[in-house]
Every structure is written in structure tokens, then in C-alpha cells.
Amino acid sequence: MEYVVRVPAPPLDRFIDDIYCLTGTPRHRRMNVPPMPSAHLFVNLGGPVRLWDSDPSVPPAVLTDGWFMGVWTRRFLFEYPTPVRLVGVHFKPWGLSPFTGMPAAELRNRWVPVDAVWQRSLDRIRNQVDGIASATGRLRVVEEELRSRLAEAPSHGLDLVQHTGRRLETSHGAIPIGALTDAAGVSGNHLATQFKSHVGVTPKRVARIYRFARLIVSVDALRPVDWSRLAQTAGYFDQAHFGREFKDFTGHTPTDYLALRRRFPAERGFPPDSGPMPVD
Template sequence: MEYVSRVPRPPLDGLIDDLYYLDGASPYALLTLPPAPSALLIVNLGAPFRIRGGTDIETAEYADGCVVTMPTRAWEFGYPLRTRSVGVHFKPWGLAPFLPMPAAELCDRPLTVEQIWGRPAIAELRDRLATADGPHEMLTLLEEELMRRLCETAGLGLVRHTSSVIAATSKGVAIGDLSVAAGVSSTHLAQRFKELIGVTPKRLARTYRFTATVFAINPAGPIDWGDLAYDAGYFDQAHFGHEFRAFTGLTPTRYVEVRRRFLREHPGHVLDGWPLPAD
């Protein structure tokens, strides 16, 4: 599987972690992706893929691609035998300037790109991408489309700054302190977050902490779960285990078993840092 990525130029770099190109056979037909503090846009150039946004959501097929605001729970991604796409990994607030509706309306409910940008626009973009001369030109075309669609968004500065403070405070931060520092009420802050990210500041803080904890796990070595929970700022190991199951549907030990299986069956795979085979 080929994976190419790069950071876009300003001002998109303040909204986007990277643009990427993916082509090849997936290591598994079905992957489970834990929640992360990011949003996603995929422009599909191959066979349709399938997504289930949560246990109470039916699996849906996506032919032209999909738009996913920051998820609150693990979601399943079903690949065709061979996949080809370009996409965008947004910062939590980064998708808002490209949406015609509040992000909260998409929370754990992915939409097609056509539903966001319209059929003529996505059809033209897919045609241009399909005839482009290689991954780097494709990423340039995608970047140009995003630059063209970039809109002023009320409250973006407030949400971006507060989110950055949350991200920098790995063991958690009092949400009331954030609203006082921003000079707004906690209700106003929560409303802006739901409009632009899809979740409250408290939920974002939980997701940042969980993601940092997961990245601290080395599945190839021994793990002291008590120390890991303490270092991450959880009240105790039971609290950590409850949070882990809420985010992934798995216990911490089962998660490590699944990760080890991935590493054992696909050593050095380009995707081995973030997805999980479906358990």
C-alpha cells in the first residue's frame, strides 16, 4: 500500500494536519478506528467503501467519499479489495470553514462529500484527480480546492485557541478556567465548540487525553497499566479501563492483543500506527 502525505501551505496549515494519498490493498477488509481529536475528509477514487459510525448506526456505503467530524466513539471502516483515495486529516476545528452546517449535525454521522459540496463539484474534482499526474499533483489539486472553499467562520479563533490550550494540558484542564481565560461564559464556549467541532470542550479534553495515552502504549513491550493510568492523569486504573472501553469497545488488554496481531501479521505496514483490525 502506498501512502504519501504533506502539510498544506498557510493558512490551511492552521486547520489541517496533512493531506494524503492512499493506494493499494488494505491489510484487512474491516478496520476499527478509535476516536481521535481530528476530523476527516476523503475523496474516493476507487470502489466504494463502507462506514459504521457507532454501534447504534447502520453501515452505509460511500462511493464519492465521506466527511467525518470528530468522532466520540470507535467507528468501523470497510475497505474494498483495493482502495484509492486522497484525503485530509483536519485539526478538530479545521473542518468547520468547509461545512455548510454546524459540525454537531455530523457528530458520529458521516456524510458523503456530495452532501457537503454538491454533486457537480465533487464529480468535477474526482475527474481532475483521476487524470492527475501522480500523487503530488493530486494533493496540489486538493489543496487548491480547499483554498478556494475556505470561508470566514465566526468563533474560529476562540475555538482554535481554547482547543490548543486543552491539547497542551495532557492531564486535563478545568473547563470553567478556560471560559474565564477566554472572557466568555461556559455556555457560550460549549456552544461554539459544538458548532465548529461537534463536541463540547470537556469531550475534546477527554479525547486528547485518551489519544495521548494510547500513543504512549508500546504494544511490543510489557505494560504497567497502573503507571500508565497515573501518568495520564486518570483517577485510578478502573477509571482508565472504563474510559478505554467507552472509546474503543475493548478492554486495554484486548486492545493490545489486537494491536500485536496487526504488527505480527503486517510488520512495517504504512498504517501500523493508527488503525485496528476489527475484533
């Protein structure tokens, strides 16, 4: 698999971590994805992608051309086509808000077709992207599309969410929510309301996801893992709580997760983080 990534220029970098192009034949087609601190846009140039929610009451989906995904608070599974040809965008948790013009809660734990958000735009975008041979050229096309859609004036509360969200990002979720509200001079209820509007979840939930992400990317499956030390470094001071959250987010105990990682080592340079894992 070839993974080419581009960090967008300002002001997009306030809302987007990176834009990437993924091509090739995956070593593992079906992947289990825990909650991670990001939202997504996918422009698919290949075959259908299959997705399953870990909530059994939600029917599976087959997606073809392109779709948005908001912040997820539970794991989901997806199956790559063969071969893979897609361009994706990793938004910061609050990053979709200035591009979609819709409440973030409507995208939480959901996959939504691009044309349901950007009316009748996907064919044009796919044709532009598909008409360029180089990965870097495709990334520039998507970056310019995003730049053209960035709202000129931030909607109410987005500056507050962005400022406090970046503090959660840089602290890996370790900063107390009370410290955020004190520093911002707002109440906890007001901050939660603004986060629900622009992220889809509360700042406490975002902190939990950042904390878990810090832990999971710290795991080196090639070496012995001291789970207690990793958990404490990430901010888990209750081992029982850590075990429950780990199982809830990954579907595995820490021991089983590590065994899976060792059975199915990641390709060099892909995935870009240690979150997604092959389905056993």
C-alpha cells in the same frame, strides 16, 4: 500500502493536520476506529467503502465517491476496498467549520456525501485528482481546492474555539476547562456553545478525546505495557474510569487490545497513528 502525506501551507495549517494519499492492498481490510481528535474528508478513487456505527441502531452504509465525517465520540468500523485508492484530509476538531458553512453538530458521528455539503462538486474534484499520476500531485490538487473554499472571514466564535482548541491540543487534553474559560474571559456555557457550533461537541468531550489519543499512541505493543503509568501520564487518575473509557472507546479491555495489537502488528509507516486496529 503506500501512505504519502503533506502538511498544508498557511493558512490551511490552522485547520488541517495533513492531507494524504493512500494506495495499495491493505493487510487488514476491516478496521475498528476509536474516537480521535479529528474530522475528515475522503475523496475515493477506488471501490465502495463499507462503514458500521458502533451504535447498533444506526444502519450500516456503503460509500463510493467521497464523504465528510465530523468528530466522532464513539468508535466505528470500516472495510477497505481492494485495492485502496483514496485521498483524505485530517482536519483539526474545529477544522471543518470554515469549509462547510454548516453547524458542526450536523456532522458529529456521521458520514455525509461530499455533494450534500459542496453542491455538485465531487465529480470535478475526483476527475482532477484521478487524472494525476503522482501522489504529491493529487495532494496539491486537494490542497488548492481547500484553499479556494476557506472562508475569508471566520464565523462568529471560531477564533475563540481555535485558540482554546489549540491549548487542548498542545496539552493533550490535560488543561482544565475552567482554566480555558478563565483565560478566555468567557463563561463555561458560552465556550460550550461555541464548541458545539464549530466542533460539534463540548470542550470537555474534546479534552477526553485528546487525552485518550495521547494514551493510545503511547502504546508500544512490542514491549511490556505499564497501563497504570500510561494512564496516569495521559491524565487518568481514576483507574476504574480509565478502564471504562478504554472499553467504551475501543470495544476492548486494555489487555485484550494489547493482545490484538501483538497478533496484528501495524504495517511499517501505516497506519500513521496507533488508533485504528484490525477487527478480530
